[in-house]
Amino acid sequence: MSQKETYENPDLKKERQNCPFNKEEITNLLDGGKEKTAERKQLENYILSDEQLKDAVPMEYLSHADKYAEELRKACLLMHKLENSPAGQVPTLRALMGAGLGSAVLKEGNPLALHYVMFIPALMGQGTIDQQAKWLAKAYNLNIIGTYAQTELGHGTFLRGLETTATYDPNTQEFVLESPSLTAYKWWPGSLGKTANYAVVMAQLYTKGKCEGTHPFMVQLRDEETHEPLPGIVIGEIGPKLGMNTNDNGYLGFEKFRIPRDQLLMKHSQVLEDGTYVKPTNSKLSYATMVFVRVVVCQDVTTNLRKAVTIATRYSCVRRQSELKPGDREPQVMDYQAQQNKLLPPLAATFAFQLASDHLWNLYNTANNNIEQGDLELLPDLHGLSCALKALCSSEGANFVEVCRQSCGGHGYMACSNFPRIYGQVTAAETYEGENTVLWLQVARYLVKTRKEQTGGLSVKYLIGEEKGPKTVDTTLEGIVHLYRRTAVGLVDVAIAELEKSGRKGEAPHDAWNHAAVYLIKAAQAHARLFVVESFVNSLKVGNLSAPVRTVLSQLCELFIIYWLLERSGELFFVRQFIKKRLVTVEFQVRTLLYVKLLAAIRPQAVNLVDSFDLRDEILASPLGCWDGNVYQRLFDEAAKSPLNQSSVHESFHKYLKPLLKSNL
Ligand SMILES: CCCCCCCC/C=C\CCCCCC(=O)SCCNC(=O)CCNC(=O)[C@H](O)C(C)(C)COP(=O)(O)OP(=O)(O)OC[C@H]1O[C@@H](n2cnc3c(N)ncnc32)[C@H](O)[C@@H]1OP(=O)(O)O
Numbered sequence: 001m002s003q004k005e006t007y008e009n010p011d012l013k014k015e016r017q018n019c020p021f022n023k024e025e026i027t028n029l030l031d032g033g034k035e036k037t038a039e040r041k042q043l044e045n046y047i048l049s050d051e052q053l054k055d056a057v058p059m060e061y062l063s064h065a066d067k068y069a070e071e072l073r074k075a076c077l078l079m080h081k082l083e084n085s086p087a088g089q090v091p092t093l094r095a096l097m098g099a100g101l102g103s104a105v106l107k108e109g110n111p112l113a114l115h116y117v118m119f120i121p122a123l124m125g126q127g128t129i130d131q132q133a134k135w136l137a138k139a140y141n142l143n144i145i146g147t148y149a150q151t152e153l154g155h156g157t158f159l160r161g162l163e164t165t166a167t168y169d170p171n172t173q174e175f176v177l178e179s180p181s182l183t184a185y186k187w188w189p190g191s192l193g194k195t196a197n198y199a200v201v202m203a204q205l206y207t208k209g210k211c212e213g214t215h216p217f218m219v220q221l222r223d224e225e226t227h228e229p230l231p232g233i234v235i236g237e238i239g240p241k242l243g244m245n246t247n248d249n250g251y252l253g254f255e256k257f258r259i260p261r262d263q264l265l266m267k268h269s270q271v272l273e274d275g276t277y278v279k280p281t282n283s284k285l286s287y288a289t290m291v292f293v294r295v296v297v298c299q300d301v302t303t304n305l306r307k308a309v310t311i312a313t314r315y316s317c318v319r320r321q322s323e324l325k326p327g328d329r330e331p332q333v334m335d336y337q338a339q340q341n342k343l344l345p346p347l348a349a350t351f352a353f354q355l356a357s358d359h360l361w362n363l364y365n366t367a368n369n370n371i372e373q374g375d376l377e378l379l380p381d382l383h384g385l386s387c388a389l390k391a392l393c394s395s396e397g398a399n400f401v402e403v404c405r406q407s408c409g410g411h412g413y414m415a416c417s418n419f420p421r422i423y424g425q426v427t428a429a430e431t432y433e434g435e436n437t438v439l440w441l442q443v444a445r446y447l448v449k450t451r452k453e454q455t456g457g458l459s460v461k462y463l464i465g466e467e468k469g470p471k472t473v474d475t476t477l478e479g480i481v482h483l484y485r486r487t488a489v490g491l492v493d494v495a496i497a498e499l500e501k502s503g504r505k506g507e508a509p510h511d512a513w514n515h516a517a518v519y520l521i522k523a524a525q526a527h528a529r530l531f532v533v534e535s536f537v538n539s540l541k542v543g544n545l546s547a548p549v550r551t552v553l554s555q556l557c558e559l560f561i562i563y564w565l566l567e568r569s570g571e572l573f574f575v576r577q578f579i580k581k582r583l584v585t586v587e588f589q590v591r592t593l594l595y596v597k598l599l600a601a602i603r604p605q606a607v608n609l610v611d612s613f614d615l616r617d618e619i620l621a622s623p624l625g626c627w628d629g630n631v632y633q634r635l636f637d638e639a640a641k642s643p644l645n646q647s648s649v650h651e652s653f654h655k656y657l658k659p660l661l662k663s664n665l
């Protein structure tokens with residue numbers, strides 16, 4: 001392990017004895033190879049050994065403004081350290097922006113995150129070679145700091161409804177940016193409140209008196225020297241949120257603010273000097289930055305889930321409570337089947353989500369390279385799959401994090417458990433970068449289109465042609481994956497039947513769509529789940545795994561796909577042929593039995609599995625989840641940091657309570 005303590009809780013020590021598999025093999029698998037593990041560890045040592053990056057007091061005790069200032073201090077220090085990073089700049093940046101190493105230093109969100117996660121990708125994806133030459137080096141060198149300003153007070157989802165205008169003036173060859181109403185104000189962009197001095201702003205482009213839709217513009221917001229907002233720019237921070245409080249989300253208004261013509265990012269569409277508009281090959285290319293973030297969010301949510309599962313699993317093996325066998329010592333709570341039922345599915349999910357996210361990342365890179373060459377064929381599949389996995393990983397991830405918190409009883413409710421922060425981050429991902437319901441409906445649109453037109457990308461091939469595979473109950477892993485596939489196909493057919501029924505009643509297509517939303521969303525979710533289970537099963541078929549690692553991963557895989565099947569059993573009842581053949585009843589009996597057996601089989605390896613994640617204590621940031629299991633002492637040490645414990649009697653006693661007590665005498 002990366003940290004050997006002198007103390008080790010005896011229960012955890014026992015859990016770690018006789019581990020049947022090589023933990024490092026799993027660590028390497030998750031990191032992407034032995035060399036990557038070594039690189040990550042070296043980077044962690046480099047960053048986490050720096051005393052200046054440690055918190056003097058827990059963040060919870062700081063004011064909103066002090067929290068921001070403190071995190072900005074650390075974020076800037078991290079950027080200074082980039083130069084000498086042993087891992088190279090790009091891998092270091094990746095590690096520092098997300099839920100892994102970065103979160104050990106910046107616990108409530110990185111004020112520079114949007115610069116790297118959206119501003120630079122937007123410049124790369126939307127800017128011409130000349131525009132990139134002008135801005136990218138400045139952005140990389142942090143001469144300028146940017147954000148991505150799209151959402152407005154009145155509209156986040158419906159991008160065609162954005163109100164900010166950019167009107168071309170051919171006389172001066174400038175665009176005039178304007179917020180025509182209060183609801184047109186940009187509202188939400190991260191880093192916008194106080195940190196950024198530039199932004200890629202999405203606005204409705206008007207030229208020659210015609211609106212050409214939303215387009216990205218490079219806009220300077222603040223003076224590069226004084227950081228004061230430029231004349232015509234109204235800017236501020238939107239206030240405290242459920243989580244991510246140091247991402248300084250902001251608002252932004254334009255009062256006839258002029259920018260040169262060449263600050264329209266013109267890779268896909270242009271406005272010529274005389275105001276002539278040149279269309280893109282596909283109008284959705286200006287949405288590409290969002291696609292990139294949806295892809296990386298899947299990975300980020302998975303890392304957060306791994307943290308939650310590690311904390312809850314270790315704690316559950318240290319915590320002893322109640323009586324299992326009359327007269328016996330109180331058992332580790334992990335020995336209750338009910339607790340295993342809470343924690344082993346999310347543990348399995350961390351593997352399932354990572355494998356699916358890796359697949360999506362590969363698709364993104366291929367599709368993006370093709371798009372650079374002008375080939376857009378993979379774009380619909382990339383859009384469909386990134387929406388599906390972003391929505392699935394974030395919604396299931398948030399539910400699982402909450403279950404992990406509950407599994408730690410009262411101590412899980414402490415701020416220092418780190419569950420509130422982890423939950424704050426994961427649930428944010430349910431909303432940002434496309435609200436999940438809205439994304440499910442985008443997925444459904446793709447599925448319905450594929451099924452009806454019998455053409456679509458790789459992720460939806462199963463919807464094309466006749467259904468293949470066994471028609472009866474098949475107890476193999478392949479058999480159960482096939483059941484997922486039949487459910488997914490069946491639900492798309494049910495949704496289409498619903499749309500057609502409404503059509504026959506004379507409803508317009510948009511009304512029919514709205515009235516079929518429940519079915520459409522179920523179909524989209526079944527599709528996403530099918531993709532995840534298929535990725536998990538297929539990944540285990542290939543790869544150079546040792547027999548013990550393959551065994552434990554196969555158990556997790558089987559547990560996970562049965563868990564989802566049982567959880568989502570209601571959906572099978574939508575597919576009429578399943579009921580007709582009594583398939584559902586038989587399937588459930590067989591599966592429940594196997595599920596319970598798998599819980600017992602995996603239970604002894606739970607701690608070893610979370611140890612394999614190799615998450616340092618600084619990253620877990622929770623007294624409940626530390627490697628040594630010294631939970632109670634650490635909880636006491638955390639309580640000692642409370643400002644209310646710095647004196648035996650607080651001054652407010654004399655001010656308020658004492659007079660009240662006296663008055664009651
Ligand atoms: C390195 C690790 C780091 C990890 C760090 C992570 C953590 C970082 C911390 C903080 C990050 C926070 C970032 C958050 C940033 C934001 O939230 S930015 C704002 C994001 N906003 C949204 O996502 C808005 C959601 N809305 C939309 O995407 C669209 O408006 C819509 C898709 C819902 C609808 O658009 P509309 O124009 O109305 O399209 P439709 O008519 O519905 O569809 C028309 C066709 O276009 C296709 N399509 C739609 N979108 C795309 C796309 N992106 N790409 C490709 N194609 C697209 C759609 O399928 C339709 O096709 P057909 O006509 O063929 O059916």
Ligand SMILES: Cc1cc2nc3c(=O)[nH]c(=O)nc-3n(C[C@H](O)[C@H](O)[C@H](O)COP(=O)(O)OP(=O)(O)OC[C@H]3O[C@@H](n4cnc5c(N)ncnc54)[C@H](O)[C@@H]3O)c2cc1C
Pocket residue numbers: 114148149150151154155156157158187188189190244249428431432433434435436437438441
């Ligand atoms: C932490 C955080 C960070 C963010 N960072 C940024 C940023 O950096 N830059 C940026 O530009 N934006 C950012 N956002 C904004 C974010 O992208 C939007 O909030 C998000 O896209 C949802 O849009 P909305 O708020 O308009 O929700 P709405 O669309 O108003 O959603 C409200 C409800 O209406 C439903 N709904 C809406 N449309 C439909 C439909 N067509 N069919 C069915 N139901 C529908 C939704 O499902 C939801 O239940 C951030 C948001 C958060 C929370």
